[in-house]
Amino acid sequence: MLKLPPIVTTDWLEDHLDSPNLVIIDIRSRNEYREGHIPGSINLPFDPLKSAWTIIRDDLLLEIPSPEELFQTIGDAGISREESVVVIVNKVDTTFNRADVARVAVELIYAGIDNVAILDGGYNKWIKEGRRISTETTQPISRQYVGEVREHIFVPKHYVLERIGKSVIVDARDPDVYFGITTEPWGPIPGHIPTAKNLPTPWIWTPEGMYRPIDVIDRMVQGVIGTDKNREIIVYCGVGGYSSVLWYVLTQILSYTNVKIYDGGWQEWLKEPQGPISVYKWE
Numbered sequence: 685m686l687k688l689p690p691i692v693t694t695d696w697l698e699d700h701l702d703s704p705n706l707v708i709i710d711i712r713s714r715n716e717y718r719e720g721h722i723p724g725s726i727n728l729p730f731d732p733l734k735s736a737w738t739i740i741r742d743d744l745l746l747e748i749p750s751p752e753e754l755f756q757t758i759g760d761a762g763i764s765r766e767e768s769v770v771v772i773v774n775k776v777d778t779t780f781n782r783a784d785v786a787r788v789a790v791e792l793i794y795a796g797i798d799n800v801a802i803l804d805g806g807y808n809k810w811i812k813e814g815r816r817i818s819t820e821t822t823q824p825i826s827r828q829y830v831g832e833v834r835e836h837i838f839v840p841k842h843y844v845l846e847r848i849g850k851s852v853i854v855d856a857r858d859p860d861v862y863f864g865i866t867t868e869p870w871g872p873i874p875g876h877i878p879t880a881k882n883l884p885t886p887w888i889w890t891p892e893g894m895y896r897p898i899d900v901i902d903r904m905v906q907g908v909i910g911t912d913k914n915r916e917i918i919v920y921c922g923v924g925g926y927s928s929v930l931w932y933v934l935t936q937i938l939s940y941t942n943v944k945i946y947d948g949g950w951q952e953w954l955k956e957p958q959g960p961i962s963v964y965k966w967e
Contacts, residue, residue, distance in 0.1 A: 685705060685766055685767075685768060685799060686700065686703050686704075686705060686706055686768040686799070687768070687799065688768050688769075688770065688799050688800065688801035689801060690800075690801055690802065690932070690936035690937050691801065691802055691804050691895055691937065692770055692801045692802070692803055692804065693803075693804055693805075694803065694804070694805060694809055694810050694813055694815060697722070697770060697803055697810075698815055701722075701723060701724060702724075703768075705766060705767050705768055706767070706768050706769075706770065707726065707761065707762070707763050707767050707768070707769045707770070707824075708722055708724060708725035708726065708769075708770045708772065709725065709726060709728050709761065709769060709770070709771050709772070709788065710722065710725040710726065710727050710728070710772050710773075710807070711727075711728060711729060711730040711737070711771060711772070711773050711784060711785060711788055712727070712729065712730075712772075712773060712774070712775055712807065713729050714727060714729055716775045717729075717821075718819065718821070719819070720811070720817040720818070720819055721807070721817060721818060721819075722772065722807065722810060722815075722817065722818070723816060723817065723818040723820075724818075724822055725772065725822060726761055726762075726822050726823075726824050727821070727822075728757065728761060728788075730773070730784045730785075730787070730788060732745060732746055732780075732784075732923075732925075733745070736749075736757040737749070737757070737787065737788050737791060739753075744923070744948060744951055744952055745870055745923045745924075745951060746787070746923040746924045746925060747924070747947070748791055748794070748838070748924075748947065751795070751831070751833045754791060754794075754795050754831075755795060755829045755830075755831050756829075758792070758795055758797070758829040758831065759826060759827050759828050759829030760824070760826050761824050761826075762824030762825045762826060762827055763797070763824075763827075763829060764827065764829065765796055765797055765798065765829075765830075765831065767797070767799070768799040768800075768801070769792055769797060769799065769800050769801070770800075770801045770802070770803055771785045771788050771789050771792070771800070771801070771802055771803070772785065772802075772803040772806050772807050772810075773785040773806050773807065774806035774807050774808045774893070775807060775808065777806075777808055777893050779885070779886040779889070779926075780925055782806075782889060782893060782929075783885065783925035783926050783928060783929050784925060785802050785803075785806065786802060786925075786928045786929040786931075786932045787924065787925050787928040787929075789801075789802055789928075789932055789936075790837070790928045790931055790932055790945070793834065793837070793936075794833065794834050794837050794838070795829075795831045795833065795834075796831030796832040796833065796834065797831070800936075802932070804894055804895055805892075805893055805894050806893065808893065809893075809894075836944065837931070837944065837945055838944065838945050838946075838947045839918060839944045839945070839946055839947075840946075840948070841946070841948055841952055841953065841959065843944075843946075844877065844918055844920070844946045844959070845959060847916070847918060848877065848878055848879055848960070849878075849879055850916075851915070851916040851917065851918050852881065852909055852910070852915060852916065852917045852918070853877055853879055853880040853881070853917075853918045853919075853920070854880060854881050854882075854883050854908065854909060854917060854918070854919045854920070854930060855876045855877065855880040855881065855882050855883070855920060855921070856883060856884065856885040856919055856920065856921040856926035856927045856929065856930045857876075857882075857884065857885075857921050857922055857926060857950070858884050858886065859882055859884055861874075861922070862876050862880075862882040862884075863876075863882075863963075863964060863965075863966070864876070864963035864964050868922045868950070870922055870923055870950070870951040871922050871949075871950035871951050871953075871954060872954070873954050873961065874963050875961040875962055875963030875964075876950075876961070876962055876963070876967075877920065877953060877959065877960070877961075877962070878960050878961070878962040878967075879962075879967055880920075880962070880967055881908050881909070881967050882908070882966070882967070883904065883905065883908045883909070883930065884926075885921065885926035885927075885929045885930055886926075887904065888901060888904075888929060888930075888933060898937060898938075901933060901937070901938070902938055905933070905934065905938060909934075909940075913938070913939060913940045913941055914941050914942055915942065916942045916943075916944070917934065917940060917942065917943045917944070918943075918944050918945075918946055919931055919934070919943065919944070919945055919946070920945070920946035920947075920948075920949045920950065920953075921949050921950070922949050922950045922951060923949050923950075923951050924945070924947045924948075924949055927945050927946070927947070927949065928945065930943075931943050931944075931945050
């Protein structure tokens with residue numbers, strides 16, 4: 685098995701394009717993929733409303749499919765647990781778009797795949813550097829995927845309620861949303877979960893869409909969360925994208941050992957019975 689670092693560079697990926705057991709998943713739209721893609725990559729588009737990676741459940745956006753559906757997607761892509769997987773995204777580059785790739789990486793890990801990486805800078809960096817592309821569609825050979833769901837990654841609303849004041853809760857949304865000055869369409873009531881600290885996911889990236897140096901990210905995280913890498917941390921955001929980025933950074937890059945995602949996020953927190961809210965306050 686080819687051992688992957690959690691974030692791979694375009695240089696690294698170009699050097700390993702022909703490596704056996706390496707699968708590259710391009711989650712851009714089908715049209716973007718057809719216009720050009722990294723040679724050998726397969727296309728499994730990500731859409732916030734409904735795709736192989738997302739469903740709407742109980743009116744909640746960006747929910748993870750059932751294990752059976754996820755296993756089917758992975759098997760149809762020809763992936764086994766022995767494969768190494770690199771996930772890539774963008775063309776239209778937004779912070780939400782950047783979060784999609786981490787969301788897919790987290791779902792793959794949740795489904796039992798150990799060796800997952802994100803391409804730093806994504807497809808945009810690849811083409812900006814003039815690297816070779818292909819317009820030939822790669823058709824994977826379907827197989828039956830047998831995985832082991834890591835249920836500990838995601839926690840429900842009642843669990844978060846019980847852990848207020850006991851665990852470190854981290855809000856990954858933008859500061860103005862966390863503080864309560866603005867709201868998002870899926871979370872129309874301002875504020876945040878009581879005791880939650882704010883570590884905005886967009887600050888993890890440079891303006892150009894690259895991950896900041898690991899030592900910089902580490903100092904940011906320590907300043908908000910602390911240095912105890914074994915303490916329970918619960919991350920959340922509006923619908924699950926930004927929190928997936930923080931989970932990936934904390935666990936895969938910085939080696940925090942007890943991090944969970946409250947996947948329902950602020951959109952679920954506001955549903956009846958509504959959870960407690962803190963507003964206009966830095967915790």
